[in-house]
Amino acid sequence: MSRKPYQPPMPASWWLKHPAYRFYMLREATVVPLLFFVASLLYGLYALGQGEASWLHYLAWLQQPWVIALNSLALVASLFHAWTFFALFPQVMPLRFGSRTLPAWLMVSAQWAGVLLVILALWWLLGGVDAHQ
Amino acid sequence: MHDAVKTLSTDVLVVGGGGAGLRSAIAATEANPKLKVTLLSKVYPMRSHTVAAEGGAAAVTMAHDSLQAHFDDTVAGSDWLAEQGVVDYFVKHAFDELVQLEHWGCPWSRQQSGEVQVRRFGGMKTERTWFAADKTGFHILHTLFQTSLKYPQISRLDEYFVLDLLVHDRHCYGVVAIEIASGELVQIKAASVILATGGAGRVYQFNTNGGIVTGDGMALAYRHGVALRDMEFVQYHPTGLPGSGILITEACRGEGGILLNKDGYRYLQDYGLGPETPPGQPQNKTMELGPRDKLSQAFWHEQQQGRTIQHPQGEVVHLDLRHLGQRFLLERLPFICELAKAYVNVDPVKSPIPIRPAVHYTMGGILTDTNCATSIAGLYAVGECASVGLHGANRLGSNSLTELLVFGKVAGREAARVASESHPAATEALLSSLTEQALTPLKRLHNSNGTERWHELRQQLAESMEQGCGIYRSEAGLQQTLSTLNQLKQSYQQLRLGDTGKAFNTELLHALELGFGLDVAEAMCQAALERKESRGAHQRQEPGLTKRNDEDFLRHSLAFYQTGSAARIEWQAVDTSLSPPAERRYGGQQQPDNPPKESC
Amino acid sequence: MPTLEMRLQRYRPEQDSAPHWQDFRVEYDDSTSVLDALEQIKAEQDSSLSYRWSCRMAICGSCGIMVNGVPKLGCKTFLRDYPKGLQLAPLGNFPVEKDLIVDMSRFLEHLTAIKPYLIAEAAPQGQPHRQTPAQLARYKQFSNCINCGLCYAACPQFGLKPDFLGPAAIALAHRYNLDSRDSGKAERMAQLNSDNGVWGCTFVGYCSTVCPKGVDPAAAVNQGKIASTLDGVIQWFKPAKEPRNKEQSK
Numbered sequence: 010m011s012r013k014p015y016q017p018p019m020p021a022s023w024w025l026k027h028p029a030y031r032f033y034m035l036r037e038a039t040v041v042p043l044l045f046f047v048a049s050l051l052y053g054l055y056a057l058g059q060g061e062a063s064w065l066h067y068l069a070w071l072q073q074p075w076v077i078a079l080n081s082l083a084l085v086a087s088l089f090h091a092w093t094f095f096a097l098f099p100q101v102m103p104l105r106f107g108s109r110t111l112p113a114w115l116m117v118s119a120q121w122a123g124v125l126l127v128i129l130a131l132w133w134l135l136g137g138v139d140a141h142q
Numbered sequence: 143m144h145d146a147v148k149t150l151s152t153d154v155l156v157v158g159g160g161g162a163g164l165r166s167a168i169a170a171t172e173a174n175p176k177l178k179v180t181l182l183s184k185v186y187p188m189r190s191h192t193v194a195a196e197g198g199a200a201a202v203t204m205a206h207d208s209l210q211a212h213f214d215d216t217v218a219g220s221d222w223l224a225e226q227g228v229v230d231y232f233v234k235h236a237f238d239e240l241v242q243l244e245h246w247g248c249p250w251s252r253q254q255s256g257e258v259q260v261r262r263f264g265g266m267k268t269e270r271t272w273f274a275a276d277k278t279g280f281h282i283l284h285t286l287f288q289t290s291l292k293y294p295q296i297s298r299l300d301e302y303f304v305l306d307l308l309v310h311d312r313h314c315y316g317v318v319a320i321e322i323a324s325g326e327l328v329q330i331k332a333a334s335v336i337l338a339t340g341g342a343g344r345v346y347q348f349n350t351n352g353g354i355v356t357g358d359g360m361a362l363a364y365r366h367g368v369a370l371r372d373m374e375f376v377q378y379h380p381t382g383l384p385g386s387g388i389l390i391t392e393a394c395r396g397e398g399g400i401l402l403n404k405d406g407y408r409y410l411q412d413y414g415l416g417p418e419t420p421p422g423q424p425q426n427k428t429m430e431l432g433p434r435d436k437l438s439q440a441f442w443h444e445q446q447q448g449r450t451i452q453h454p455q456g457e458v459v460h461l462d463l464r465h466l467g468q469r470f471l472l473e474r475l476p477f478i479c480e481l482a483k484a485y486v487n488v489d490p491v492k493s494p495i496p497i498r499p500a501v502h503y504t505m506g507g508i509l510t511d512t513n514c515a516t517s518i519a520g521l522y523a524v525g526e527c528a529s530v531g532l533h534g535a536n537r538l539g540s541n542s543l544t545e546l547l548v549f550g551k552v553a554g555r556e557a558a559r560v561a562s563e564s565h566p567a568a569t570e571a572l573l574s575s576l577t578e579q580a581l582t583p584l585k586r587l588h589n590s591n592g593t594e595r596w597h598e599l600r601q602q603l604a605e606s607m608e609q610g611c612g613i614y615r616s617e618a619g620l621q622q623t624l625s626t627l628n629q630l631k632q633s634y635q636q637l638r639l640g641d642t643g644k645a646f647n648t649e650l651l652h653a654l655e656l657g658f659g660l661d662v663a664e665a666m667c668q669a670a671l672e673r674k675e676s677r678g679a680h681q682r683q684e685p686g687l688t689k690r691n692d693e694d695f696l697r698h699s700l701a702f703y704q705t706g707s708a709a710r711i712e713w714q715a716v717d718t719s720l721s722p723p724a725e726r727r728y729g730g731q732q733q734p735d736n737p738p739k740e741s742c
Numbered sequence: 743m744p745t746l747e748m749r750l751q752r753y754r755p756e757q758d759s760a761p762h763w764q765d766f767r768v769e770y771d772d773s774t775s776v777l778d779a780l781e782q783i784k785a786e787q788d789s790s791l792s793y794r795w796s797c798r799m800a801i802c803g804s805c806g807i808m809v810n811g812v813p814k815l816g817c818k819t820f821l822r823d824y825p826k827g828l829q830l831a832p833l834g835n836f837p838v839e840k841d842l843i844v845d846m847s848r849f850l851e852h853l854t855a856i857k858p859y860l861i862a863e864a865a866p867q868g869q870p871h872r873q874t875p876a877q878l879a880r881y882k883q884f885s886n887c888i889n890c891g892l893c894y895a896a897c898p899q900f901g902l903k904p905d906f907l908g909p910a911a912i913a914l915a916h917r918y919n920l921d922s923r924d925s926g927k928a929e930r931m932a933q934l935n936s937d938n939g940v941w942g943c944t945f946v947g948y949c950s951t952v953c954p955k956g957v958d959p960a961a962a963v964n965q966g967k968i969a970s971t972l973d974g975v976i977q978w979f980k981p982a983k984e985p986r987n988k989e990q991s992k
């Protein structure tokens with residue numbers, strides 16, 4: 010038989026082969042620090058339920074440098090993830106007006122504007138709480 | 143080397159997966175859903191060269207247009223060498239076929255109201271060309287291919303290459319093919335065979351055709367005694383890119399593009415196509431919208447007089463689209479913008495595109511009757527490989543895509559009809575002896591210890607055709623090319639392959655294609671030599687032969703294959719029953735029956 | 743003329759058990775495409791080299807190959823852009839048949855599976871449907887796919903699981919689902935909803951980057967996820983199987 014197709018192997022390191030794949034893996038990897046963040050939140054909730062001593066212990070734990078480092082990483086990761094998510098959004102939900110699509114940059118900017126608004130609103134809300142005390 | 147031959151059998155075998163082949167496969171299965179239809183092609187159907195057609199497909203559509211007008215344009219365009227009964231049938235069925243394609247999902251470009259939009263095209267009196275942006279052939283081909291997937295009765299043999307037809311006693315029993323992936327040979331029995339193998343533009347050096355457009359089907363039928371009709375008529379498209387020959391569609395001119403020589407002058411007005419129209423306001427059948435043969439000839443004269451522009455890839459003139467504006471160009475001619483940027487590094491929004499004529503279309507082909515039947519029982523031909531008689535001496539742009547559909551349907555229906563009837567079965571002994579014969583050239587190629595290489599021979603073929611059988615022809619030039627062809631045929635016997643494998647041996651396929659091309663080229667030259675007049679795309683230079691001569695040559699040429707000697711030419715009367723020959727007029731010399739111009 | 747080093751992956755199924763590299767040197771100028779270079783090699787250096795091509799104008803979809811590891815059309819990639827030389831290999835993720843030729847049959851099966859044709863109730867007799875430019879614009883981009891397979895070579899999910907329908911097939915399904923003339927969406931959803939359908943995609947997004955025709959198959963796949971989710975919700979509320987009629991276009 011003259012036909013003998015060669016199936017190239019797919020090595021476990023496939024994702025190292027191209028920047029596009031590495032970028033994708035990085036995006037997927039953001040979930041790891043976020044997991045840590047969620048776990049520490051849960052721990053906090055649990056500590057709150059256990060009484061004051063436990064809560065203080067939790068606060069002390071939070072201030073350890075490595076915990077701060079990991080949580081900062083989680084913040085960066087979530088911002089990065091948001092950035093990739095926002096960038097993909099126009100592809101997933103294009104907004105059409107007649108035969109034209111809303112330009113992608115506009116949609117991405119609008120999403121960031123939304124984030125800014127939410128942050129400002131939170132700021133204002135928390136600031137409001139302070140004023141009452 | 144090739145010992146075992148596999149056998150397959152089917153009812154209707156379609157050779158070719160372009161627009162013509164796909165349309166006929168669908169028609170055959172719709173005509174009789176009980177039949178087994180097999181679609182065989184040397185490339186995946188969607189790679190067929192129909193994919194490259196840009197401009198559009200013609201059918202009378204607008205209220206102010208008429209079937210008579212489409213008929214008149216086609217007949218005048220053909221320089222009265224079209225079969226008028228065929229043209230009549232064609233114009234009457236064109237609209238329905240384009241609608242059929244619409245019902246199958248073709249994304250035709252639309253007006254704001256949602257109705258199909260039509261554009262102007264060269265040689266057509268009124269706008270009647272349907273288009274899908276500037277990728278009409280692409281969309282037609284993919285629509286047909288995808289639609290064909292709906293029918294379980296249609297099975298495909300993708301990447302199979304037909305070597306020969308199984309013909310005995312003027313009856314076709316099937317084909318012999320190579321499965322390209324494995325190199326295995328297959329004998330395919332069929333009650334009827336449709337050849338839809340496309341044109342032969344690749345026998346020329348400089349052409350708009352894909353690598354697969356090598357005249358295979360024409361040569362197959364020709365070698366078995368079917369006449370090739372009107373082969374001397376080879377259309378040069380006036381606007382190919384220098385170097386590659388890649389096509390810049392006529393729609394550019396339909397939308398208002400203008401042609402300029404080195405002085406920035408719209409030279410077409412000097413060649414009976416004027417008066418000059420304002421840039422961006424094209425007028426049908428005038429200036430840039432004159433027919434292709436006239437435009438290509440005008441380039442030739444400009445070049446002779448030194449008024450063309452030097453370009454690294456040869457002499458060119460300019461196609462200027464700048465006045466149309468970026469937005470319009472990106473909407474109506476996006477593919478052209480892409481091609482110009484990639485292949486000549488020109489942005490049509492900012493600079494004119496360098497262009498020159500390139501071989502584009504073979505008007506002639508396998509002689510068929512109005513039912514697409516050849517002189518061999520059970521053998522049909524359709525599309526660019528065939529000569530049903532629509533184009534005569536010059537094809538009008540946008541008539542051929544419609545031809546694929548209108549006559550693809552006819553061929554499919556007829557082949558299905560014949561396959562549904564009872565027919566003489568060939569004995570196994572006969573079939574295997576026919577198959578044995580069919581394999582002779584292959585065996586010779588494999589066993590040759592000659593020294594010739596296909597690539598050099600092909601190069602010589604292409605150059606020699608361009609030289610002697612180009613836009614203008616003369617006895618001396620044609621004789622020269624014929625003698626080159628003769629030598630090439632000798633050398634061909636000494637061809638030797640560097641690739642001795644079986645799997646995907648593309649060198650073998652190129653060699654076989656070259657063999658086909660040599661026969662087709664010879665038919666072209668011999669017919670050109672014997673047509674001692676100038677008509678449509680065939681222009682002779684000698685004094686006394688530069689005009690149309692209806693008295694002697696209002697006839698089709700028929701080329702018959704002769705083993706070991708040049709083609710024999712016979713002449714066949716033309717059907718001019720509906721419109722007697724008159725002069726072809728373009729530009730300001732047109733008859734006053736010109737309808738008022740639509741503005742859009 | 744300047745010359746350039748090219749490294750080609752060769753594989754001859756009748757002799758080799760695995761591919762190997764071979765070096766060639768080709769002449770080139772500003773307009774030499776990778777396909778031109780391959781033709782030069784085949785004509786002058788090694789006539790047994792095999793690759794696919796036809797139109798040489800980026801529309802037939804035959805000539806997909808990996809150029810320095812990136813899926814490209816050979817006829818639309820120019821040597822001028824690779825002054826350091828280039829490496830050519832067959833399209834990734836497909837079985838290699840010979841040299842630069844891959845087996846595309848999987849791709850064809852996937853295309854066929856999603857019913858890529860108009861499924862419509864009665865069409866207007868002898869007349870075209872009406873379809874406004876806005877309705878056309880909804881699916882037009884997805885109808886521009888030339889079936890070159892570059893997106894499959896870019897898709898790790900297809901590499902890991904060849905049963906995944908893949909970018910182009912899903913984009914084509916989406917093209918018909920978005921067509922105002924079509925009412926076959928329900929028939930296509932079965933395929934799209936499956937594990938090998940839209941949910942096989944993890945939005946790597948590289949398919950859209952390599953697509954030479956701006957089809958953006960990743961967009962189609964991920965719009966398909968929304969459609970698939972909605973479809974699931976609808977099925978949930980409407981368990982009785984009845985064909986849903988799409989409203990006729992105006």
Ligand SMILES: Cc1cc2nc3c(=O)[nH]c(=O)nc-3n(C[C@H](O)[C@H](O)[C@H](O)COP(=O)(O)OP(=O)(O)OC[C@H]3O[C@@H](n4cnc5c(N)ncnc54)[C@H](O)[C@@H]3O)c2cc1C
Nearest residue numbers: 158159160161162184192197198304340525526540542543
């Ligand atoms: C660049 C370009 C632009 C054009 N634009 C327009 C336009 O705007 N309007 C218009 O009306 N016309 C246009 N034309 C002309 C028109 O597109 C062609 O005439 C038409 O598409 C030919 O279709 P076909 O089906 O006959 O052949 P093709 O589409 O060429 O198909 C031939 C088929 O035969 C198969 N085949 C050939 N030989 C063998 C073999 N030995 N074994 C097995 N299979 C074989 C091939 O694989 C292929 O599938 C254009 C042509 C070109 C080149």
Ligand code: SF4
Nearest residue numbers: 887888890891893953
């Ligand atoms: S979607 Fe793009 S990359 Fe994928 S097959 Fe179609 S044209 Fe090629």
Ligand code: FES
Nearest residue numbers: 798802803805817
């Ligand atoms: S050769 Fe047709 S796409 Fe490259």
